[in-house]
Amino acid sequence: MPVSPQAYRPAAPLLALGPNFWDAVAPAAFPETRLRFRNDRAAAEIGLETLGDDEWIKHFGRFEPMPGTLPQPLALRYHGHQFRSYNPDIGDGRGFTFAQAYDRDGRLMDLGTKGSGQTPYSRFGDGRLTLKGGVREILATEMLAALNVPTSRTLSLIETGEALDRGDEPSPTRSAVLVRLSHGHIRIGTFQRLAYFREEADMRRLVAYVLRHLYGVQGDDPVRLLNLVVERSATLAARYMAAGFVHGVLNSDNINITGESFDYGPWRFAPTWDPGFTAAYFDHQGLYAFGRQPEAIGWDVSQLASSLRLIADSEPLIAALDRFGGLFQPALTEAILWRLGVRPRDDRSDRDLARATERALRATQAPLDRFFFDVFGGVLPAGYADGWEELRGALDGYQRRTPRDHVVRAGAPCAMMIDEVETIWAAIAEHDDWSMLEGKIAQIRALGEALA
Structure with a gap:
């Protein structure tokens, strides 16, 4: 081989x-x-x-x-x-x-x-x-x-x-x-199964496996594991939001214990910052809508905490779980600044900038990919007028983290809306033409290299 x-x-x-x-x-x-x-x-x-x-x-x-x-x-x-x-x-x-x-x-x-x-x-x-x-x-x-x-x-x-x-x-x-x-x-649901059958020895074995092989930590401390999962999951939730991504099915069997997103069924990228936007046609209650994803991921992590009660006291598990909200907010700030293409300054200014970005996007319903393309590097074009005054002031003094030319060279944002997905599939289904898919992958990878 x-x-x-x-x-x-x-x-x-x-x-x-x-x-x-x-x-x-x-x-x-x-x-x-x-x-x-x-x-x-x-x-x-x-x-x-x-x-x-x-x-x-x-x-x-x-x-x-x-x-x-x-x-x-x-x-x-x-x-x-x-x-x-x-x-x-x-x-x-x-x-x-x-x-x-x-x-x-x-x-x-x-x-x-x-x-x-x-x-x-x-x-x-x-x-x-x-x-x-x-x-x-x-x-x-x-x-x-x-x-x-x-x-x-x-x-x-x-x-x-x-x-x-x-x-x-x-x-x-x-x-x-x-x-x-x-x-x-390994999923949160893997732990839930062991708790369901009350298999304490296997629960300790699984905790030790995840700590050692997926986190590089020795021992079988369930509280240590929950703290690590809370940190990774809060980061994942924040980056979903900054990316404008809607997974669609954030069930506890679809949450990886390492905080890595996977298993893509009815996903979509939200056209605008619309908290109610859903990806799955069967999500009638909007349980996993764009704006509810942090809540959904936090709820799933709470099921891990409940499962770990089989081998740990409740109080330290609750304390670990309570960190989720406090970790999510700075992670969202970091993720939004990354998409804006600016270097962090200080906690308060960065937080104000992230909040101003979110408020402007929600109020104006501007296309997300177009916005982050236009504003990359902290430059808010003159065409952004009504509803953008707070963000313009918040951006003042921020420095680019990478040359703007690297991102805007293509002349248009690289988006992934459902209509384009369907067009790419239609070419394959009707003509066995894979060139559109290959071209889109090349475009996406160029974007990734520019943003890195």
Whole structure:
């Protein structure tokens, strides 16, 4: 296998957790394996960019084991609150963890799948993924990475030659299997399952696993873990807001214990700073609307705290949980200043600038991507008049953190609105034309490099 000998560092600590945490499964046998997308930039982080296409398909389409890591795929067990209703009958239903490896920064990474076949948790599902769903996940992960949101990366998308029937899109439709690269696939729901069955020994084992392998901390202190998760989750919520991103389904089984965003279904980017904007057509109550995402993520983290009561006293867990709001506000300030392209000055001025930005965007309903493009570097153009006076004053004295020319060279903002997503998919669905997707990925990556 032509891996990078200096960069490929396989691992398998998941096995040490024991069989109460997963079920060994077999991947589906697909009629076809047509490589549609390979993310060599992400693959290089774990030494896999040197794989030829045939080797790539062998491992990421037929799932032959990678050397030195998991000998077979593992479907993880978990529970979760779905739209605030507890569901003990879920788990990896159309995916599994296929391999583990350390990246160049020494972080343990999981290679997980979506659409790889049925598992014991598939219930009545077919275990498959639509090709459109895979394309949408590529676009979501690429755009979020460019906008400084901690996210899984889409490593691979392979078309599998099956016709799928779906009730919420034209059917039959094309099928695919996706591989994502994530900093762990342990969810809040993983802890909820252990609390549900009151499995204290396994709860301590899981706490120690996450602390050691995902946070680099020795021991099995549940309070220490909750504090770390609160910090990471508050940052994630803040960066969702600054990016204008709406995940759509922030259930506790969709919240990674490392604070990394993943699992993209009905996502959207909000056109304006509209707190009520929703991504999922079935979110009738707006539970996961744009403006309610910090609340939703905080609520999910509170379910982790409740689960950890199995092995810890309530008082220190409550104290850790109470930090969320105080951590979210400065994280949002930092994220908004990053998108404005200005260097921080002092806490009070920075906070005032972030609040002035949010108030102006809410009052004017200006297009988010256009606004951050126009104002990047702290320059508010003359066309921004009524409703922008407070922000103009707040920007006074701020310095650019990167040359404005790097961001505005394209002459237009790089956005990811639903209409463009549908246009990109239509070209693929109707003409098997992947050029629009490839061009959009290049545009997004150029934006990310300019903003970095």
